[in-house]
Amino acid sequence: MRKSNLLVLCFLAAGIFSCSKDGEATISGEIDPDGVNLTEDELIDVNEASAAITVYGATEKTGDLVPNGAIAFNLDYSTQTAFQKTGFEIAFEAPADFAGAYIQLKDDNGMADTYFDVPANTMSTDSRKLINKGRQNFLSKKTSLTKKDENTYIDVDFSSAVPAGTFCYVICLYDGQGNISLPQEVCVKVEAWGGNTSLVADWGYTKQVENGETYLTGEAKCYDEGTSTLACDNGENTEIELSYCWTVNDITMNLKNDGTFVLNQNTIESGLDWEASRASCSNVEESFSSFDVSKGNWAYNEEKNELTLVEFVYTSTYEDGETETYESEDGELIFNGVIELTSSQLVVNEVFEDENGIEEYEYHFNKK
Numbered sequence: 001m002r003k004s005n006l007l008v009l010c011f012l013a014a015g016i017f018s019c020s021k022d023g024e025a026t027i028s029g030e031i032d033p034d035g036v037n038l039t040e041d042e043l044i045d046v047n048e049a050s051a052a053i054t055v056y057g058a059t060e061k062t063g064d065l066v067p068n069g070a071i072a073f074n075l076d077y078s079t080q081t082a083f084q085k086t087g088f089e090i091a092f093e094a095p096a097d098f099a100g101a102y103i104q105l106k107d108d109n110g111m112a113d114t115y116f117d118v119p120a121n122t123m124s125t126d127s128r129k130l131i132n133k134g135r136q137n138f139l140s141k142k143t144s145l146t147k148k149d150e151n152t153y154i155d156v157d158f159s160s161a162v163p164a165g166t167f168c169y170v171i172c173l174y175d176g177q178g179n180i181s182l183p184q185e186v187c188v189k190v191e192a193w194g195g196n197t198s199l200v201a202d203w204g205y206t207k208q209v210e211n212g213e214t215y216l217t218g219e220a221k222c223y224d225e226g227t228s229t230l231a232c233d234n235g236e237n238t239e240i241e242l243s244y245c246w247t248v249n250d251i252t253m254n255l256k257n258d259g260t261f262v263l264n265q266n267t268i269e270s271g272l273d274w275e276a277s278r279a280s281c282s283n284v285e286e287s288f289s290s291f292d293v294s295k296g297n298w299a300y301n302e303e304k305n306e307l308t309l310v311e312f313v314y315t316s317t318y319e320d321g322e323t324e325t326y327e328s329e330d331g332e333l334i335f336n337g338v339i340e341l342t343s344s345q346l347v348v349n350e351v352f353e354d355e356n357g358i359e360e361y362e363y364h365f366n367k368k
Helices: 039-042 047-050 272-280
Strands: 054-055 059-061 080-081 087-093 098-107 113-117 149-158 163-174 184-191 200-210 213-216 218-230 238-256 261-273 286-299 307-318 323-342 345-354 357-367
Touching: 039 184, 047 054, 047 098, 059 323, 080 087, 080 149, 080 286, 163 272, 218 272, 261 307, 286 323
Parallel strands: 080 184
Antiparallel strands: 054 149, 059 113, 087 149, 098 113, 098 163, 163 184, 200 213, 200 238, 200 357, 218 238, 238 261, 261 286, 286 307, 307 323, 323 345, 345 357
């Protein structure tokens, strides 16, 4: 996924990280003394990987495939990033009347012993690995991460047996008449957890910059959602104004040396109280606070200077004491973006694109 040119990467030829801003102290030295990122270049045995990979809706088969090129098919990428226990997606523009896809892993020694047969009716037109849109999160937005609406997605999941490293696959599409497209090859880098010791710290949230507008900690961010007709309990109808506000009181992000993270959020949400509004036949607002904890793993992409957070457990505790916990075996990709880093400050950047254009977000943290 290509990011907007939000910043200049600050790498010196000697491998020293130095990104000074406004006179702040820079970070100098080896960011990966344990060689965590080097494990991503190790080749993963394709037969072992095939046994540890699950392709949603697919059947694993043996035998030879003979493409005839009678189906037009082309991918616009040749490399991908994946995450341990989470996997990745294969996204493409599907031709008309295709019936499915064949996927086979490969390495320098040749093809894997088996291949995956993925019927078209098991694929999706919506990404399964995008940000969880069902709840509020300061890093979770309601727009897709630069995904095209016309894409078709194949969901590839990893078991815990897939390590950090690199493997490749070839993919062909087929139709109901036995035609098979020419193969497209893609190499996948499975990111290691962690990988930048300069990020290991407790980070306290200070502000968000959304499309150039700044929101400080404790300041409400409100969205005007237009008007609606309310059917009142007394039988009358009235027009009401719809709005939604969200206030971040405190956020702490703890990135640990073992590649795990804990993200604590204390927030207030407010909006229309529908029941009270129907009873009074007028706008009645309600608000509630919650304390949310996300736990998972983080990864640092040294080539793209990107930070990724993959959440596996999420707990919400509301002001009345009620607690809800959600667990995801495969993980939820809740953040992936370019960072700016000094010895005392961290800025993480997200870019979203949809039919309405591009939105840019900056999240600012101070080291505690």
